[in-house]
Amino acid sequence: xxxxxxxxxxxxxxxxxxxxxxxxxxxxxxxxxxxxxxxxxxxxxxxxxxxxxxxxxxxxxxxxxxxxxxxxxxxxxxxxxxxxxxxxxxxxxxxxxxxxxxxxxxxxxxxxxxxxxxxxxxxxxxxxxxxxxxxxxxxxxxxxxxxxxxxxxxxxxxxxxxxxxxxxxxxxxxxxxxxxxxxxxxxxxxxxxxxxxxxxxxxxxxxxxxxxxxxxxxxxxxxxxxxxxxxxxxxxxxxxxxxxxxxxxxxxxxxxxxxxxxxxxxxxxxxxxxxxxxxxxxxxxxxxxxxxxxxxxxx
Numbered sequence: 001x002x003x004x005x006x007x008x009x010x011x012x013x014x015x016x017x018x019x020x021x022x023x024x025x026x027x028x029x030x031x032x033x034x035x036x037x038x039x040x041x042x043x044x045x046x047x048x049x050x051x052x053x054x055x056x057x058x059x060x061x062x063x064x065x066x067x068x069x070x071x072x073x074x075x076x077x078x079x080x081x082x083x084x085x086x087x088x089x090x091x092x093x094x095x096x097x098x099x100x101x102x103x104x105x106x107x108x109x110x111x112x113x114x115x116x117x118x119x120x121x122x123x124x125x126x127x128x129x130x131x132x133x134x135x136x137x138x139x140x141x142x143x144x145x146x147x148x149x150x151x152x153x154x155x156x157x158x159x160x161x162x163x164x165x166x167x168x169x170x171x172x173x174x175x176x177x178x179x180x181x182x183x184x185x186x187x188x189x190x191x192x193x194x195x196x197x198x199x200x201x202x203x204x205x206x207x208x209x210x211x212x213x214x215x216x217x218x219x220x221x222x223x224x225x226x227x228x229x230x231x232x233x234x235x236x237x238x239x240x241x242x243x244x245x246x247x248x249x250x251x252x253x254x255x256x257x258x259x260x261x262x263x264x265x266x267x268x269x270x271x272x273x274x275x276x277x278x279x280x281x282x283x284x285x286x287x288x289x290x291x292x293x294x295x296x297x298x299x
Contacts, residue, residue, distance in 0.1 A: 001019060001022040001023065001024055002022070002023055002024065002025070003024055003025065003026060004019065004024060004026075004027060004028045005028065006028055006029075006030060008028045008030050008032070008033065009028070009030035009031070009032035009033075010032065011032070011033065012032050012033075012034065012035065013035060014033055014035060014036055015035050015036060015037045015038070015058075016036075016037065016038045017033070017036060017038070017039050017040070017041075018038075018040045019040070019041050019044070020040045020041060020042045020043050020044070020063070021042075021043045021044075022043075022044050023044060023045055024041065024044040024045065024046060025044070025045045025046060025047060026046060026047070026048060026050070027041060027046060027049060027050050027053070028050065029050035029051065029052045030050075030052055031052045031055035032055075033055070033056045034055060034056065034057060034058060035058050036056050036058055036059055037058050037059060037060045037061065037081075038059070038060065038061045038062075039056075039059060039061070039062045039063070039064075040061075040063045041063065041064055041067070042063045042064065042065040042066050042067070042086070043065070043066040043067075044066075044067050045067065045068055046064065046067040046068060046069060047067070047068040047069065047070060048069070048070070048071075049064070049069070049072055049073050049076065050073075051073050051075050052075075053073065053075055053076060053079070054073075054075030054076070054077075054078040054079070056079065057078060057079060057080065057081065058081060059079045059081060059082055060081050060082060060083045060084070061082075061083060061084045061085075062079075062082065062084070062085050062086070063085075063086040064085075064086065064087050064090070065086045065087065065088045065089050065090070065109070066088070066089040066090075067089075067090050068090065068091060069087065069090035069091060069092055070090075070091050070092065070093070071092065071093070071094070071096070072087070072092065072095070072096050073096070074096050074097075074098040075098070076096065076098060076099075076102075077096065077098025077099060077100070077101035077102060078098075078101070079102065080101065080102070080103065080104065081104060082102050082104060082105050083104055083105060083106050083107070084105075084106060084107045085102075085105060085107065085108050085109070086107075086109040087108075087109065087110050087113070088109045088110060088111040088112055088113070088132070088135075089111070089112045089113075090112075090113050091113065091114055092110065092113040092114060092115060093113070093114045093115060093116070094115060094117070094119070095110065095115070095118070095119050095122070096119075097119055097121045098121075099119065099121055099122060099125065100121035100122075100124040100125070102125055103124075103125065103126065103127065104127050105125050105127060105128055106127050106128060106129050106130065107128075107129065107130040107132075108125075108128060108130065108131055108132065109130075109132040110132065110133050110136070111132050111133060111134050111135045111136070111155065112134075112135035112136070113135070113136050114136065114137075115133065115136040115137070115138060116136070116137050116138060116139060117138060117139070117140065118133065118138055118140075118141055118142055118145065119142070120142040120144055122142065122145060122148075123142060123144035123145045123147060123148055125148065126148065126150060127150060128148055128150060128151055129150050129151060129152055129153065130151070130152070130153040130154075131148075131151055131153070131154050131155070132153070132154075132155040133155065133156050133157075134155040134156055134157050135157060136156075136157065136160075137157070137160045138156060138157065138160060138161060139160060139161065139162050139163070140161070140162060140163035140204075140205060141156070141161070141163065141164065141176070141180060142180075143180045143181070143183035143184035143187070143205070144180075144184050145177070145180055146176075146177040146178065146179070146180030146181035146182075146183070146184055147177075147181060147184065148177070149177070151173060151177070152173065153173075154173045154176070162204050162205070163203070163204055163205030164176045164179040164180055164183075164205065165179075165197075165199060165201070165203060165204070165205075167197050167198050167199050167200065168197065179194075179197070182194065183205055183209070186209050186212065187209065190211055190212050190213045190214065190234070191212065191213065191214040191215075192209060192212055192214070192215050192216070193214075193216040194216065194217055194220070195216050195217065195218040195219045195220070195239075196218075196219045196220075197220055198220055198221050199217070199220040199221060199222060200220075200221045200222070200223070201222065201224070202217075202222065202224070202225060202226050202228070202229075207228060207231075210231045210232050210233070210234070211234050212232055212234060212235055213234050213235060213236045213237070213258075214235075214236065214237045214239075215232065215235060215237070215238050215239065216239040217239065217240055217243065218239050218240065218241045218242050218243070219241070219242045219243075220242075220243050221243065221244055222240070222243040222244060222245055223243075223244045223245060223246060223268075224245070224246070224247075225240075225245060225247075225248060225249050225252075226249070227249050227250075227251040228251075229249060229251060229252055229255075230249070230251030230252065230253070230254035230255065231254075232255065233254060233255060233257065233258060234258055235255055235258055235259055236258055236259060236260050236261070237259075237260065237261045238255075238259060238261065238262050238263070239261075239263050240262075240263060240264045240267065241263050241264065241265045241266050241267075241286070242265075242266045242267075243266075243267050244267060244268050245264065245267040245268060245269060246267075246268045246269060246270060247269060247270070247271070247273060248264065248269065248272075248273050248275065248276060249273070249275065250273050250274060250275040251275060252273070252275040252276060252278075252279070253274070253275035253276070253277070253278030253279065254275075254278075255279060256278045256279050256280050256281060257281060258281060259279050259281060259282060260281050260282060260283045260284070261282070261283060261284040261285075262276075262279065262282060262284070262285050262286070263284070263285075263286040264286060264287055264290070265286045265287065265288040265289050265290070266288070266289040266290075267289075267290050268290065268291055269287060269290040269291060269292060270290070270291045270292060270293070271292065271293075271296075272287070272292065272295065272296060
Protein backbone atom coordinates (compact mmCIF):
# COMPACT_ATOMS: atom_id res chain seq x y z
CA UNK A 1 0.00 0.00 0.00
CA UNK A 2 1.17 3.47 -0.90
CA UNK A 3 -1.81 5.38 0.47
CA UNK A 4 -5.18 4.97 2.13
CA UNK A 5 -8.14 6.33 0.13
CA UNK A 6 -10.56 8.98 1.35
CA UNK A 7 -13.27 6.33 1.04
CA UNK A 8 -12.03 5.00 4.39
CA UNK A 9 -14.44 7.58 5.76
CA UNK A 10 -17.31 5.21 4.95
CA UNK A 11 -16.03 2.53 7.34
CA UNK A 12 -17.83 4.07 10.29
CA UNK A 13 -18.01 0.76 12.21
CA UNK A 14 -14.27 0.05 11.95
CA UNK A 15 -12.62 -0.59 15.34
CA UNK A 16 -9.22 -2.04 14.36
CA UNK A 17 -6.99 -0.83 11.52
CA UNK A 18 -3.68 -2.59 10.87
CA UNK A 19 -1.62 -1.25 7.96
CA UNK A 20 1.90 -1.85 9.26
CA UNK A 21 4.83 -2.67 6.97
CA UNK A 22 3.67 -0.81 3.89
CA UNK A 23 4.99 2.32 2.17
CA UNK A 24 2.16 4.64 3.16
CA UNK A 25 3.22 8.30 3.28
CA UNK A 26 0.04 9.85 4.73
CA UNK A 27 -2.96 8.80 6.75
CA UNK A 28 -6.40 9.71 5.38
CA UNK A 29 -7.71 13.04 6.66
CA UNK A 30 -11.17 11.65 7.40
CA UNK A 31 -13.42 12.29 10.42
CA UNK A 32 -15.55 9.15 10.10
CA UNK A 33 -13.39 6.66 12.03
CA UNK A 34 -14.99 7.59 15.33
CA UNK A 35 -15.23 3.98 16.60
CA UNK A 36 -11.62 3.10 15.83
CA UNK A 37 -9.95 1.82 19.01
CA UNK A 38 -6.67 0.45 17.64
CA UNK A 39 -4.42 1.82 14.89
CA UNK A 40 -1.16 0.18 13.84
CA UNK A 41 0.55 2.14 11.07
CA UNK A 42 4.09 1.28 12.08
CA UNK A 43 6.92 0.71 9.62
CA UNK A 44 5.70 3.00 6.84
CA UNK A 45 6.88 6.34 5.44
CA UNK A 46 4.35 8.55 7.21
CA UNK A 47 5.66 12.10 7.63
CA UNK A 48 2.58 13.81 9.05
CA UNK A 49 -0.62 13.12 10.99
CA UNK A 50 -3.90 14.56 9.65
CA UNK A 51 -5.73 17.12 11.77
CA UNK A 52 -8.90 15.03 11.65
CA UNK A 53 -7.26 12.45 13.86
CA UNK A 54 -8.85 14.49 16.66
CA UNK A 55 -12.17 12.98 15.55
CA UNK A 56 -10.98 9.42 16.19
CA UNK A 57 -11.89 9.79 19.84
CA UNK A 58 -12.33 6.07 20.56
CA UNK A 59 -8.64 5.35 19.99
CA UNK A 60 -7.02 3.49 22.88
CA UNK A 61 -3.91 2.12 21.17
CA UNK A 62 -1.86 3.80 18.46
CA UNK A 63 1.41 2.61 16.96
CA UNK A 64 3.17 5.03 14.62
CA UNK A 65 6.68 3.73 15.22
CA UNK A 66 9.31 3.51 12.49
CA UNK A 67 7.99 6.28 10.28
CA UNK A 68 9.22 9.74 9.25
CA UNK A 69 7.19 11.89 11.64
CA UNK A 70 8.62 15.36 12.28
CA UNK A 71 5.84 16.68 14.50
CA UNK A 72 2.47 15.75 15.96
CA UNK A 73 -0.67 17.88 15.60
CA UNK A 74 -2.24 19.54 18.64
CA UNK A 75 -5.41 17.61 17.87
CA UNK A 76 -3.80 14.47 19.21
CA UNK A 77 -4.60 15.84 22.65
CA UNK A 78 -8.29 15.24 21.93
CA UNK A 79 -7.79 11.46 21.97
CA UNK A 80 -8.83 11.36 25.61
CA UNK A 81 -9.29 7.55 25.69
CA UNK A 82 -5.74 6.85 24.53
CA UNK A 83 -3.90 4.35 26.76
CA UNK A 84 -0.88 3.21 24.77
CA UNK A 85 1.14 5.24 22.27
CA UNK A 86 4.23 4.20 20.36
CA UNK A 87 5.92 6.96 18.35
CA UNK A 88 9.43 5.56 18.58
CA UNK A 89 11.95 5.62 15.73
CA UNK A 90 10.76 8.82 14.07
CA UNK A 91 12.25 12.29 13.64
CA UNK A 92 10.28 14.12 16.32
CA UNK A 93 12.05 17.10 17.87
CA UNK A 94 9.42 17.77 20.53
CA UNK A 95 6.18 16.54 22.03
CA UNK A 96 3.23 18.94 21.78
CA UNK A 97 1.85 20.63 24.89
CA UNK A 98 -1.47 19.02 24.00
CA UNK A 99 -0.14 15.81 25.53
CA UNK A 100 -1.26 17.26 28.86
CA UNK A 101 -4.83 16.37 27.89
CA UNK A 102 -4.04 12.66 27.47
CA UNK A 103 -5.08 11.98 31.03
CA UNK A 104 -5.54 8.20 30.55
CA UNK A 105 -2.27 7.52 28.75
CA UNK A 106 -0.40 4.73 30.51
CA UNK A 107 2.46 3.89 28.14
CA UNK A 108 4.42 6.35 26.02
CA UNK A 109 7.23 5.03 23.85
CA UNK A 110 9.09 7.90 22.18
CA UNK A 111 12.49 6.24 21.90
CA UNK A 112 14.96 7.06 19.14
CA UNK A 113 13.74 10.45 18.02
CA UNK A 114 15.49 13.83 17.95
CA UNK A 115 14.14 15.38 21.15
CA UNK A 116 16.32 17.43 23.49
CA UNK A 117 13.70 18.19 26.14
CA UNK A 118 10.62 16.81 27.79
CA UNK A 119 7.71 19.26 28.11
CA UNK A 120 6.49 20.25 31.57
CA UNK A 121 3.00 19.27 30.50
CA UNK A 122 4.00 15.61 30.64
CA UNK A 123 3.76 15.87 34.42
CA UNK A 124 -0.03 16.29 34.10
CA UNK A 125 -0.36 12.76 32.71
CA UNK A 126 -1.09 11.20 36.09
CA UNK A 127 -1.87 7.69 34.72
CA UNK A 128 1.49 7.36 32.99
CA UNK A 129 3.30 4.22 34.18
CA UNK A 130 5.90 3.79 31.44
CA UNK A 131 7.92 6.59 29.83
CA UNK A 132 10.47 5.51 27.25
CA UNK A 133 12.60 8.30 25.79
CA UNK A 134 15.97 6.57 25.38
CA UNK A 135 17.78 7.27 22.14
CA UNK A 136 17.04 10.99 22.32
CA UNK A 137 19.36 13.75 23.49
CA UNK A 138 17.28 14.85 26.45
CA UNK A 139 19.47 16.97 28.72
CA UNK A 140 17.00 17.57 31.54
CA UNK A 141 13.78 16.20 32.94
CA UNK A 142 11.23 18.78 34.14
CA UNK A 143 11.05 19.02 37.95
CA UNK A 144 7.27 18.50 37.94
CA UNK A 145 7.82 15.03 36.49
CA UNK A 146 8.88 14.00 39.97
CA UNK A 147 5.22 13.99 40.98
CA UNK A 148 4.33 11.40 38.31
CA UNK A 149 4.55 8.74 41.00
CA UNK A 150 2.70 6.17 38.86
CA UNK A 151 5.75 5.87 36.59
CA UNK A 152 7.57 2.63 37.36
CA UNK A 153 9.45 2.30 34.06
CA UNK A 154 11.65 5.14 32.87
CA UNK A 155 14.02 4.66 29.95
CA UNK A 156 16.28 7.61 29.19
CA UNK A 157 19.78 7.91 27.74
CA UNK A 158 21.74 8.68 30.90
CA UNK A 159 24.88 9.67 29.02
CA UNK A 160 23.12 12.85 27.85
CA UNK A 161 21.11 13.55 30.98
CA UNK A 162 22.53 16.38 33.09
CA UNK A 163 19.49 16.95 35.28
CA UNK A 164 18.85 15.16 37.49
CA UNK A 165 22.60 14.56 37.88
CA UNK A 166 24.40 11.23 37.61
CA UNK A 167 24.56 10.79 41.38
CA UNK A 168 20.78 10.22 41.44
CA UNK A 169 20.67 7.65 38.65
CA UNK A 170 21.90 4.67 40.62
CA UNK A 171 18.80 4.64 42.80
CA UNK A 172 16.50 4.27 39.82
CA UNK A 173 13.23 6.03 39.13
CA UNK A 174 12.36 6.74 42.75
CA UNK A 175 15.72 8.33 43.48
CA UNK A 176 15.60 10.55 40.41
CA UNK A 177 12.01 11.58 41.05
CA UNK A 178 12.74 12.40 44.70
CA UNK A 179 15.44 14.80 43.50
CA UNK A 180 13.08 16.33 40.93
CA UNK A 181 10.37 16.88 43.54
CA UNK A 182 12.83 18.85 45.64
CA UNK A 183 13.57 21.12 42.68
CA UNK A 184 9.88 21.52 41.89
CA UNK A 185 8.97 22.54 45.44
CA UNK A 186 11.88 24.96 45.59
CA UNK A 187 10.30 27.03 42.81
CA UNK A 188 7.47 27.93 45.17
CA UNK A 189 9.05 27.69 48.62
CA UNK A 190 12.36 29.41 47.75
CA UNK A 191 14.09 26.68 49.79
CA UNK A 192 16.25 23.95 48.25
CA UNK A 193 17.74 21.10 50.25
CA UNK A 194 20.12 18.83 48.33
CA UNK A 195 22.14 17.38 51.17
CA UNK A 196 23.55 13.82 51.27
CA UNK A 197 23.39 13.28 47.50
CA UNK A 198 27.18 12.92 47.02
CA UNK A 199 27.01 15.60 44.33
CA UNK A 200 30.40 16.17 42.71
CA UNK A 201 29.40 19.48 41.10
CA UNK A 202 27.06 22.37 41.76
CA UNK A 203 23.70 21.15 40.35
CA UNK A 204 23.11 22.55 36.89
CA UNK A 205 19.37 22.21 37.33
CA UNK A 206 19.56 24.66 40.22
CA UNK A 207 20.75 27.50 38.00
CA UNK A 208 17.20 28.69 37.29
CA UNK A 209 16.34 28.96 41.01
CA UNK A 210 18.03 32.30 41.57
CA UNK A 211 15.17 33.44 43.82
CA UNK A 212 16.14 30.99 46.57
CA UNK A 213 16.41 32.28 50.12
CA UNK A 214 17.77 29.02 51.58
CA UNK A 215 20.20 26.61 49.91
CA UNK A 216 21.53 23.51 51.63
CA UNK A 217 24.27 21.54 49.84
CA UNK A 218 25.74 19.90 52.93
CA UNK A 219 27.30 16.41 52.90
CA UNK A 220 28.16 16.21 49.22
CA UNK A 221 31.44 15.96 47.30
CA UNK A 222 31.63 19.51 45.94
CA UNK A 223 35.12 20.78 45.20
CA UNK A 224 34.29 23.96 43.32
CA UNK A 225 31.60 26.59 43.66
CA UNK A 226 30.94 28.21 40.27
CA UNK A 227 30.80 32.00 39.83
CA UNK A 228 27.07 31.59 39.19
CA UNK A 229 26.51 31.65 42.97
CA UNK A 230 26.69 35.42 42.63
CA UNK A 231 23.32 35.36 40.88
CA UNK A 232 21.48 34.11 43.98
CA UNK A 233 20.93 37.60 45.26
CA UNK A 234 17.91 36.69 47.41
CA UNK A 235 19.87 34.06 49.32
CA UNK A 236 19.78 34.51 53.09
CA UNK A 237 21.15 31.19 54.33
CA UNK A 238 23.80 29.16 52.46
CA UNK A 239 24.84 25.79 53.94
CA UNK A 240 27.96 24.14 52.46
CA UNK A 241 29.32 22.07 55.35
CA UNK A 242 30.97 18.67 54.79
CA UNK A 243 32.13 18.99 51.20
CA UNK A 244 35.59 19.25 49.63
CA UNK A 245 35.43 22.91 48.65
CA UNK A 246 38.86 24.48 48.25
CA UNK A 247 37.85 28.09 47.66
CA UNK A 248 34.88 30.42 47.83
CA UNK A 249 34.50 32.41 44.58
CA UNK A 250 34.85 36.18 44.64
CA UNK A 251 31.31 36.44 43.22
CA UNK A 252 29.92 35.50 46.65
CA UNK A 253 30.31 39.20 47.43
CA UNK A 254 27.36 39.98 45.19
CA UNK A 255 25.11 38.56 47.90
CA UNK A 256 25.98 41.45 50.21
CA UNK A 257 22.39 42.67 50.35
CA UNK A 258 20.83 39.40 51.49
CA UNK A 259 23.19 36.77 52.89
CA UNK A 260 23.13 36.60 56.69
CA UNK A 261 24.46 33.07 57.27
CA UNK A 262 27.26 31.26 55.44
CA UNK A 263 28.37 27.89 56.78
CA UNK A 264 31.42 26.24 55.18
CA UNK A 265 32.80 24.02 57.94
CA UNK A 266 34.54 20.71 57.21
CA UNK A 267 35.86 21.57 53.78
CA UNK A 268 39.33 22.11 52.31
CA UNK A 269 39.32 25.92 52.13
CA UNK A 270 42.85 27.33 52.34
CA UNK A 271 42.22 31.06 52.26
CA UNK A 272 39.42 33.54 52.70
CA UNK A 273 38.63 35.36 49.49
CA UNK A 274 37.95 39.08 49.37
CA UNK A 275 34.37 38.45 48.26
CA UNK A 276 33.47 37.40 51.79
CA UNK A 277 34.44 40.85 53.09
CA UNK A 278 31.75 42.37 50.90
CA UNK A 279 29.01 40.45 52.74
CA UNK A 280 28.02 43.36 54.95
CA UNK A 281 24.73 41.71 55.99
CA UNK A 282 26.49 38.59 57.26
CA UNK A 283 25.64 37.66 60.86
CA UNK A 284 27.03 34.13 61.11
CA UNK A 285 30.11 32.78 59.33
CA UNK A 286 31.38 29.23 59.96
CA UNK A 287 34.77 28.16 58.58
CA UNK A 288 35.64 25.51 61.16
CA UNK A 289 37.64 22.42 60.19
CA UNK A 290 39.24 23.76 57.03
CA UNK A 291 42.87 24.32 56.00
CA UNK A 292 43.04 28.07 56.61
CA UNK A 293 46.51 29.03 57.82
CA UNK A 294 45.87 32.65 58.64
CA UNK A 295 43.18 35.31 58.68
CA UNK A 296 43.88 38.27 56.41
CA UNK A 297 44.50 41.64 58.04
CA UNK A 298 41.33 42.92 56.40
CA UNK A 299 39.40 40.99 59.02
